Amino acid sequence: MTEPILKVEGISKSFGAVQASKDVSLDLRMGEIHALIGPNGAGKSTLIAQITGGLVPDRGRVVFGGQDVTGLSTAARARLGMGRTFQISALAMEYTVLQNAVLGALGQRGGVFRFFRPVMKDAALLDAARAALAQVGLSDVAQVRTAELSHGQRRQLEVAVALTLRPRAFLMDEPMAGLGADGTQVLTKFLDELRAQAPILLVEHDMDAVFALADRISVLVYGEVIATGTVDQIRTNSLVREAYLGEEIAP
Amino acid sequence: MSAVLLIEQALNGLQFGVMLFLMGAGLTLIFGVMGLINLAHGSLYMVGAFAAAAVAGATGSFLLALVASLVAAAIAGVLVEVLVIRRLYDRDHLDQVLATFALILIFSEGTRWAFGSFPLFLDRPEWLAGTVMLPFGIEYSLYRLFIILVGLAVAAGLFWMIAYTRIGIQIRAGENDREMIGALGVNISALYTLVFALGAALAGFAGAMIGAIQSVQVGMGEPVLILAFVVIVIGGIGSIKGALVGALLVGLTDTLGRLLLPQFFELFMEPAAATSVGASLASMAIYILMAGVLLFKPSGLFGSTA
Amino acid sequence: MRRETTLNAALMAALLAFPLWAYAVDEPFLITLTTRAVVFAIAGVGLNFALGLGGLVSFGHAVFFGIGGYAMGILAFHAQSYTPIIDGWLVIEGTKSMPLIWLVAVIVSAIAALGLGALSLRTSGVYFIMITLAFAQMFYFFAISWPAYGGEDGLSIYVRNGLGGLNTMDPIQFYAICYTWLVVVLFFVYRAARSPFGLALSAARQNEARVQAVGQVPYRLYLVAYVISGAITGLAGALFADLNRFVSPTMFSWQTSGEIMVFVILGGVGRVFGPVAGAVLFILLEHVLGGLSAYWHVYLGAILLGVVLFARGGLFGLIAGREVAHD
Numbered sequence A: 001m002t003e004p005i006l007k008v009e010g011i012s013k014s015f016g017a018v019q020a021s022k023d024v025s026l027d028l029r030m031g032e033i034h035a036l037i038g039p040n041g042a043g044k045s046t047l048i049a050q051i052t053g054g055l056v057p058d059r060g061r062v063v064f065g066g067q068d069v070t071g072l073s074t075a076a077r078a079r080l081g082m083g084r085t086f087q088i089s090a091l092a093m094e095y096t097v098l099q100n101a102v103l104g105a106l107g108q109r110g111g112v113f114r115f116f117r118p119v120m121k122d123a124a125l126l127d128a129a130r131a132a133l134a135q136v137g138l139s140d141v142a143q144v145r146t147a148e149l150s151h152g153q154r155r156q157l158e159v160a161v162a163l164t165l166r167p168r169a170f171l172m173d174e175p176m177a178g179l180g181a182d183g184t185q186v187l188t189k190f191l192d193e194l195r196a197q198a199p200i201l202l203v204e205h206d207m208d209a210v211f212a213l214a215d216r217i218s219v220l221v222y223g224e225v226i227a228t229g230t231v232d233q234i235r236t237n238s239l240v241r242e243a244y245l246g247e248e249i250a251p
Numbered sequence B: 001m002s003a004v005l006l007i008e009q010a011l012n013g014l015q016f017g018v019m020l021f022l023m024g025a026g027l028t029l030i031f032g033v034m035g036l037i038n039l040a041h042g043s044l045y046m047v048g049a050f051a052a053a054a055v056a057g058a059t060g061s062f063l064l065a066l067v068a069s070l071v072a073a074a075i076a077g078v079l080v081e082v083l084v085i086r087r088l089y090d091r092d093h094l095d096q097v098l099a100t101f102a103l104i105l106i107f108s109e110g111t112r113w114a115f116g117s118f119p120l121f122l123d124r125p126e127w128l129a130g131t132v133m134l135p136f137g138i139e140y141s142l143y144r145l146f147i148i149l150v151g152l153a154v155a156a157g158l159f160w161m162i163a164y165t166r167i168g169i170q171i172r173a174g175e176n177d178r179e180m181i182g183a184l185g186v187n188i189s190a191l192y193t194l195v196f197a198l199g200a201a202l203a204g205f206a207g208a209m210i211g212a213i214q215s216v217q218v219g220m221g222e223p224v225l226i227l228a229f230v231v232i233v234i235g236g237i238g239s240i241k242g243a244l245v246g247a248l249l250v251g252l253t254d255t256l257g258r259l260l261l262p263q264f265f266e267l268f269m270e271p272a273a274a275t276s277v278g279a280s281l282a283s284m285a286i287y288i289l290m291a292g293v294l295l296f297k298p299s300g301l302f303g304s305t306a
Numbered sequence C: 001m002r003r004e005t006t007l008n009a010a011l012m013a014a015l016l017a018f019p020l021w022a023y024a025v026d027e028p029f030l031i032t033l034t035t036r037a038v039v040f041a042i043a044g045v046g047l048n049f050a051l052g053l054g055g056l057v058s059f060g061h062a063v064f065f066g067i068g069g070y071a072m073g074i075l076a077f078h079a080q081s082y083t084p085i086i087d088g089w090l091v092i093e094g095t096k097s098m099p100l101i102w103l104v105a106v107i108v109s110a111i112a113a114l115g116l117g118a119l120s121l122r123t124s125g126v127y128f129i130m131i132t133l134a135f136a137q138m139f140y141f142f143a144i145s146w147p148a149y150g151g152e153d154g155l156s157i158y159v160r161n162g163l164g165g166l167n168t169m170d171p172i173q174f175y176a177i178c179y180t181w182l183v184v185v186l187f188f189v190y191r192a193a194r195s196p197f198g199l200a201l202s203a204a205r206q207n208e209a210r211v212q213a214v215g216q217v218p219y220r221l222y223l224v225a226y227v228i229s230g231a232i233t234g235l236a237g238a239l240f241a242d243l244n245r246f247v248s249p250t251m252f253s254w255q256t257s258g259e260i261m262v263f264v265i266l267g268g269v270g271r272v273f274g275p276v277a278g279a280v281l282f283i284l285l286e287h288v289l290g291g292l293s294a295y296w297h298v299y300l301g302a303i304l305l306g307v308v309l310f311a312r313g314g315l316f317g318l319i320a321g322r323e324v325a326h327d
Helices: A044-052 A074-080 A097-109 A123-136 A151-164 A181-194 A207-213 A231-236 A238-243 B003-034 B041-059 B062-083 B093-115 B142-164 B166-176 B178-183 B188-211 B221-235 B240-266 B271-296 C003-024 C028-053 C062-080 C098-120 C125-145 C171-194 C196-206 C208-213 C218-244 C254-267 C274-292 C296-310 C314-320
Strands: A006-015 A018-028 A033-037 A059-064 A082-085 A169-173 A200-203 A216-221 A224-229 B131-134 B138-141
Touching (some): A006 A044, A018 A033, A018 A059, A033 A207, A044 A169, A044 A200, A074 A082, A074 C208, A082 A151, A097 A123, A097 A151, A123 A151, A151 A169, A151 A181, A151 C208, A181 A200, A181 A207, A216 A231, A224 A238, B003 B041, B003 B138, B003 B142, B003 B166, B003 B188, B003 B221, B003 B240, B041 B093, B041 B221, B093 C254, B142 B166, B142 B188, B221 B240, B221 C125, B271 C125, C003 C028, C003 C171, C003 C274, C003 C314, C028 C171, C028 C218, C028 C254, C028 C274, C062 C098, C062 C125, C062 C254, C098 C125, C098 C218, C125 C254, C171 C218, C196 C208, C196 C218, C208 C218, C254 C296, C254 C314, C274 C296, C274 C314
Parallel strands (some): A033 A200, A033 A216, A082 A169, A169 A200
Antiparallel strands (some): A006 A059, A216 A224, B131 B138
């Protein structure tokens, strides 16, 4: 078996008396979708922030592509191939859809400190950006200002920008949030195919989507991973049922 | 250099710091509660000084002049808040900076139009003239001592108000969570006007107190305003305690820097060169202090890390 | 053509035609007035690079304006008094050559912007505004208390510095120099705004998390923008000093910082030509209102307040529509 692309090894993080992450370990293997679920306040956002570089863990380390990235900035991790999408769309709203995608392609290529060549006439960047937009189905709105996109389209654009980075792994923070049933269905199908391109660590509330997509699921409760396993294992895990689904175990 | 001179200058630094606190406290409250950066705070300082000078000139009473400074600055504060500032709470900082910069222009030129360009003088009263003997044979200006004591009393009153009164609770609630005070059933609009008027009154009061040491003139407020910015950057924006610590640090650094730096350079330079280098560096000392704090604590000594 | 483009063209044409007309009817004062507007416009274009593109609300750009001014003042002062600036094992002489003075002004301003920016950009928001204002005040007090170059009184330079075979004391020839610089600077900023750097910088202003997620470091983008911005404003300072043949600590004052910001706002933030319109409008107001009343700053304040409260796009926003185009 190949080495996992992403390994989280024994991460702990406290804010004052509140322990947001307790000795969390998980990994992301090539070709899989690994879903991270847990009730609100379980510490999913804190964990994602530590993986992507927004927060530094008190203990433990994050290994990405065989390299210890615990001390690296968000930007450096992105350059190593961590493609992330945000829970609340983080896009340059004044820009067109295409400009947002070019911004991603520029991040992948490097060379931002160039002051004279018009960036929107750079064929290589435009090709990469258009290819990503085509893949998520946003080609038709390439020239539309991002602020005018529908909520669902913004979620698609988030994924497209992550694609332009040609990431080695995706980290998706609730990509289904706020999507209607149709949108969720479309995105579910899309992610299903995307995993062949790069594995996905998926934080998601929508259980139908999680059960449909995930190869493995990790359950986070009070900052702790209480179980990791396949969909069936998680469905039948009594700890999970008790802690997460709030069900009493039958005597 | 004698210890007496050093202590005397330290007291001057304390006096300066206490006045900076009155300015900084208002700025930091207004920012903490309303999220507003107010460049026109120096104008309110000037309004207080002019009101005091005018009333002292008309009545001859220094105490009435101090009351007038509080009242005039508070009224100016309420007017400005209701007419202009209120529209700026939801705007970005750039808009706030520009609108309050425009207010400076209006206040300064309006005052120049009303009072002329020549400085006014606010005489300290006879009962505060002269010097007083402190322990260890230190002779110190009675008026400056008065400033220190009054300033510290106001500071104590402010801390008491914020810690124990209803309005203080509302202010602290507003600093922590703006939506919460709405939920508590507080009239936010009135609270904002009140906080702004309070800050204005403190600034006006400081202007009147300092006006009796320096001259009362247009443009007197902005240099103090910028120093008050340095104070709250050092202390941490939004923190009253930070404003106090920052103000005293800045007051002492500035005063003692002017005394000690030229003497320090005399150790290895010619006296004339040492004086000029020392004086130039002393004029920069508080900004260097600010830069130092920024290097280690970008959000100030008592600022939240967010 | 879009309305904004039309407006830009009209503005630049007017800035060419008006001084030529003033020259034809022999009104050198009007040429000098226009020169002031053009030099202020360059300073504003400098600030707008940081403010409009990068969202950096610097209330301390007088630092760079002043440094540019003193670069000219100090170099020319030593040249006219035939004293070297540094006289040791290394001898540095003053100069009356404009290109050399420009070079020094730009480099020193850029270095200052690098240092101040590196410190100030550790913070953001209100902190950044206050800190830039405070650092500018530091330079102001330093200029006042440093006696070697006139202290509070400033430095007078008898004759404008030289450029090739031009007679720089001739208002129209000096104007030509300043106008040329404005065109060069505008061209650079226009291109830079559309370059990879401009795309990333402007994106950082719109959403920092986004640019980090695509591998850019906002701090670096801001710092580079601040350095470029400071260098342009420094160049304007050198031209301003040459225009007046005088430098004083006033160039470092907070009022100067405020005025440079007013040029940007009156014209319209984030528009390449905004500061040009703003500076022209400012000079126009100063000339017209200043003729009406000695207290014209009251009216300027009222107009500025009106623009901020009710017409946020500035002059360009009123005429060319609210949206800033990104093509």
